[in-house]
Structure formats: C-alpha cells, structure tokens
Amino acid sequence: MPRRPPRAVAVFGTGRAGQHAIRMLLDDEMLDLRAVGTTDPAKDGVDAGVLAGVGETGHTAVHGLKPRDVGGEVDVILHCGAASRDELADFFGDAAGSGIDVVSVSGGFHPRTAFGDATCAELAASAVASGARLTGTGVNPGFLLDVLPWIVSSLVRAPASVHARRTTDMKHWGSTMRAKIGFGDGPATHAVNDLLSLDESLALLAESVGVEIAEMTIDVEDVVAGSAREVHGRRIERGEHCGFIQRATATATGGRRLTLEWVAVLGLAEEDGVGDGTDVTVTDAAGRIVTAHVAGTHDRDAYPATVARAAHVATLIAGLPPGLYGANLQPAA
Incomplete structure (x- = not known):
C-alpha cells in the first residue's frame, strides 16, 4: 500500500x-x-x-x-x-x-x-x-480520564459504576500554568476547577457509556506535603499545601455513578500518600469488577x-x- x-x-x-x-x-x-x-x-x-x-x-x-x-x-x-x-x-x-x-x-x-x-x-x-x-x-484530558475508562467499561456489559483516578507531578508543568493556580511565585489567579475542569472528561465518558447525567458535582480539596521538598526554587515544608485533588462525579437517574479524580502534586513524593499512575475500576450490578492500571513514575513528563x-x-x-x-x-x- x-x-x-x-x-x-x-x-x-x-x-x-x-x-x-x-x-x-x-x-x-x-x-x-x-x-x-x-x-x-x-x-x-x-x-x-x-x-x-x-x-x-x-x-x-x-x-x-x-x-x-x-x-x-x-x-x-x-x-x-x-x-x-x-x-x-x-x-x-x-x-x-x-x-x-x-x-x-x-x-x-x-x-x-x-x-x-x-x-x-x-x-x-x-x-x-x-x-x-x-x-x-x-493525555489528560483526552485519554486517561475519559477515553481509557470508556474502553475499560466496554469489558462490562452494563457498568453500574466507573471510577478513574490519575496522579501527576506538577513539577513537569509549564510555569505559566502552575502560576495561574497558585504554584508559582505569587497567589493564584484562577481556581483549579475553572482552568483545569474535569467537566469535559466526565461528559465525554457519560456519553460514551450511555449514562444520562441527572446530577454532576465537581469538588477540589488540598493535598498537604508528607515531606519537605524544594521544586523550581520553591520551598515546601511538611504539612504545607502542595497540590490538589479534583473530584468530578456524575449520577444517573437509575443510580449509575461515574467518578473521576485528578490528583496533582508539586514534587510528588511517596510520603504524600496519594499514589501514582492511573487506575480505572468498573463494576457491574452483580459486583463483578474490571480494573486497569497505567503505571507512572514520580519523574514522568506527560508533555x-x-x-x-x-x-x-x-x-x-x-x-x-x-x-x-x-x-x-x-x-x-
């Protein structure tokens, strides 16, 4: 050819x-x-x-x-x-x-x-x-927290729940993006869920698996450092704010549930206790489970x-x- x-x-x-x-x-x-x-x-x-x-x-x-x-x-x-x-x-x-x-x-x-x-x-x-x-x-959005969960869910005839979680290290992000959400040299100028919202990923996944969303919520919580570190000239002490978990959840009228979690930490360390890589879990009404894991490392650059x-x-x-x-x-x- x-x-x-x-x-x-x-x-x-x-x-x-x-x-x-x-x-x-x-x-x-x-x-x-x-x-x-x-x-x-x-x-x-x-x-x-x-x-x-x-x-x-x-x-x-x-x-x-x-x-x-x-x-x-x-x-x-x-x-x-x-x-x-x-x-x-x-x-x-x-x-x-x-x-x-x-x-x-x-x-x-x-x-x-x-x-x-x-x-x-x-x-x-x-x-x-x-x-x-x-x-x-x-990669994220566009694959790991939307397309990949959709593909994994195809291994279950009628998914009752889909849960996907990705953990990333912000040290690989561009300085402009980090600065906008408060991990640069000054205060944040944008909220995490305004600039990096998971709403597109959640809607894409729901559409792909045939879930009609009755209710959608997106929450953001802080991650605190489990150990001290210095990243891009910024010193972070143990117990200080070092990242976020954005959690997007959609519930259908019949109770089917989709949950996406994006964890981002500056200078990701094992002591932070948030894991690494991407995990997808799909469960059907009978409790049968299909899982997938995409390995990550603390030094992985997704660009x-x-x-x-x-x-x-x-x-x-x-x-x-x-x-x-x-x-x-x-x-x-």
Missing part, C-alpha cells in the same frame, strides 16, 4: 507543549512543519528550533499568527497554546473558515460541554462547508505523550468526513 504524502502542519503555541511539538515534527515522516505561531511578542521572529532548543530550522515564530494567515499553506494545525474556551472556539471558527484541520491539546475534548450547543452547531456547519475537521485530544497523541490524530483525521469531533470519535489507528 503506498504511503500517504506528509501533511503540511503549523504549530500554534511555543510553550512546553509547542516546543515538544516542534522537536518531534523535525523528524516526523507523516507531518511536515511549515509554520509556527506564538502568543509571546518576545518570541516573534525567533527561529522555532532555537525556541525548542534544537538550533536553527528556518522556521521563525510569528506573533499573533492566525489560521487564516496560513490558509492554503497547511493542512492541519497543532494547537498547543493555553486558551480559554471562548478563545479556542474563535480559533476553531477561524480555522474552519479557512478549511484547515485543527487538533488542540488545550480543550475541545467534548465540544458541547466546552462550547455549548449553539456554537457547536456553527462550528460543525462551517467545518463541513469548508472541508475542515476540528477536535481536541491529549511528549500529549503531543505525540495530537500528532497521531492530526495524521489520521484526514480520513474522517469534515466536522467537529469529540475525543471519543477520533481515529485510533
């Missing part, structure tokens, strides 16, 4: 995810890097390879670059920049109007939850008209896997009809 020609790709965003994407694409046989956009004016005109730590590539970052600016030059955009839901909807709309596919790691995993029914209808219609495909993906998943989808999404897609409708192979 002949190999498909590589798709021309642009990377939007030059933070940690964007830098990983640039490095990966320089050696990718299926995606050909053509353009790089940045939201940081200090990076305007800087070679993308220099920003990514790999030397000159000939591709310079352009501040304020929009999808319409690369219309006709690229087939797909990897959206790697931090964005609010309104900003991402505008970005999707611009790309759809220009006939360019978008795979975002910043949201849009469950479009109806992210954008609302009216905006979704507009985006889908624009994408179909122009031949574009729009979606969001990643390369996030970008790799986005690139995988960006390569294969060309085989789908134009439209707006959730993470549960993306090609897997």
